[in-house]
Amino acid sequence: MKYTHQEMDAFYKKLEKKWNEQIHAHTNNRNFTLAFGRAMDAHVKRIRIHRRLTTRWLKHLNLPNKDEISAISVRIVDYEGKLDFLDETIYEIKQSQQKNYTQLRMVKKSCEALLSVLEMEARDIHDYKIKSLESELLELKQLFHKDYLKMEEKNNDKNN
Template sequence: MTNQTTLDPFALWKSMYEKTEANMNEAIHETLQKEAFSEYLGQFQGAYLHYQQLIQNTTDNYLKQINMPNREEISNIASLIINVEEKIECLDQKVEDELLTNPLSSEISKLKVSISKLDKKMNQILKAVGKEQEIDSAPADSSSEQNNQHS
């Protein structure tokens, strides 16, 4: 019996890939090392940047005509809103700190205590005045009763 070789499609594909890859790699390296390629790439990049600037200017002019803000204006407004929110939070914190540590709050508490004491004293005075009026009116009532009895 003789050894027969069978056709292996994967081995054939692998060898074809390796040869093609080596040739392509060599061609790409040669092209990239040429100064003409660098000049062409620079020109292409310049043209693309010019095209991009033209599109940006056209878009900005269109947005101005239809009275719409562009990206930069929206970004500025967003940063202003963030700054305002930060300032509000800072003011809110200051107000809370002032309410908690404010000497006026202790003064207000002292005034409440003083008013409470004054209210109690006024009630005592009103009771005392009410008793004096009862005492003053009591003899007058008894003298009028005596006068009624004599008549």
């Protein structure tokens, strides 16, 4: 006998509905609620006893308990976050240093180019000054030479 998927779904939904009605009929009353509450209280008392015994044994064995491990876990997560932040900060600093280094190299090249231009200009100015001094000296020499010749002529005229 073959069943289709829809027939199986309908069958299980009906079955689920009947079970829910039976569970609801047995649990939806005051006696069940009070009994369930007493069972939960007893369970919680046993859990507390087990927790105290476990804590005593862990202290006796010098091992951390659940709360201490939880606190350590929280601190580890906090430290991981701080480490991630530091890693990010170091990466950003490295990137900005690389950028600054690149800019510094560009400034250095520009300064070297400017220095070579200034050195050439200083050499040209120096050469110009030397040439102008040489020409002035030649002019002075010629003046003195003319004056000297004139003085000699006068001396020769006086002596003659």
